[in-house]
Amino acid sequence: MTSENLNDLNAFMAVARARSFTRAAGELGVSQSALSQTIRALEARLGIRLLTRTTRNVAPTEAGERLLAVIGPALEDIEAGLETLSELRDKPAGTVRITADEFAVGTVLWPAIKPFLAEYPDIRVELNTDYGLNEIVGERFDAGVRRGGLIAKDMIAMPISPDIRMFVVGSVEYFTVHSRPRKPQDLTSHNCINLRLPGGIFPWRFTKGGREISVRVEGQVVFSSILPILDAALAGCGLAYLPESMVQPHLDDGCLQAVLVEWAPNFGGYHLYYPNRRQASPAFALLVEALRYRR
Numbered sequence: 001m002t003s004e005n006l007n008d009l010n011a012f013m014a015v016a017r018a019r020s021f022t023r024a025a026g027e028l029g030v031s032q033s034a035l036s037q038t039i040r041a042l043e044a045r046l047g048i049r050l051l052t053r054t055t056r057n058v059a060p061t062e063a064g065e066r067l068l069a070v071i072g073p074a075l076e077d078i079e080a081g082l083e084t085l086s087e088l089r090d091k092p093a094g095t096v097r098i099t100a101d102e103f104a105v106g107t108v109l110w111p112a113i114k115p116f117l118a119e120y121p122d123i124r125v126e127l128n129t130d131y132g133l134n135e136i137v138g139e140r141f142d143a144g145v146r147r148g149g150l151i152a153k154d155m156i157a158m159p160i161s162p163d164i165r166m167f168v169v170g171s172v173e174y175f176t177v178h179s180r181p182r183k184p185q186d187l188t189s190h191n192c193i194n195l196r197l198p199g200g201i202f203p204w205r206f207t208k209g210g211r212e213i214s215v216r217v218e219g220q221v222v223f224s225s226i227l228p229i230l231d232a233a234l235a236g237c238g239l240a241y242l243p244e245s246m247v248q249p250h251l252d253d254g255c256l257q258a259v260l261v262e263w264a265p266n267f268g269g270y271h272l273y274y275p276n277r278r279q280a281s282p283a284f285a286l287l288v289e290a291l292r293y294r295r
Contacts (some may be wrong), residue, residue: 100145192217
């Protein structure tokens, strides 16, 4: 297969995944008109339409979906194989793309990646903050970070953090007006600050003596990330359900108080996950080792 054919297939894959000629052209560093001509020429050579184009959307046809399923893994393997050549250089190089939620980026990834970047100046790391369970292969991430129980079984998963203990906290001002809950069920009468994830409202779960309880709480405000929840709790707007490590500094200085501590559950820690068929580049392999959690 000629290099021109590979370039054409790569262009088709970029458009099919981005569902946009504009976004795909930006990713590939070419003009939109040149990209459109490339796709038309590929369709002409194959004798079949690969993309359905409307004024608002671009989507693969049935033939396009079949072609994407065949060439996607193959082109990614070629790209990964070329990246391994960087090990012949004096210094490892390349870009590693990781998707993770906000808390993982701030408390687990960045503290480990910051010194890593100083040690390997030719390696670039792109961190995508997202609470959704991204399909990392389809969206061309090298890896994702999620709690262990949320990872598909066909992925390699490596722990990168200890377990996460969740606390219910409120400000001193809040507790001057409201009574302190003595059991999880008491939370239904409190103003609770909720977190909405792509799958719905994040449940408040508790455990004690082998007993597990999930409480549906209500409140005046719902956020889609946890940093504003902490700010709202500090401002006395209600009770928050947050990781212990995130609230501990505010517990230490007395700005927040924890309740139901004997019910505080431990969630499985964060794991780095990636496809088990992936041929790791030197840059990715080095980053994996830098992130590995050692008890």
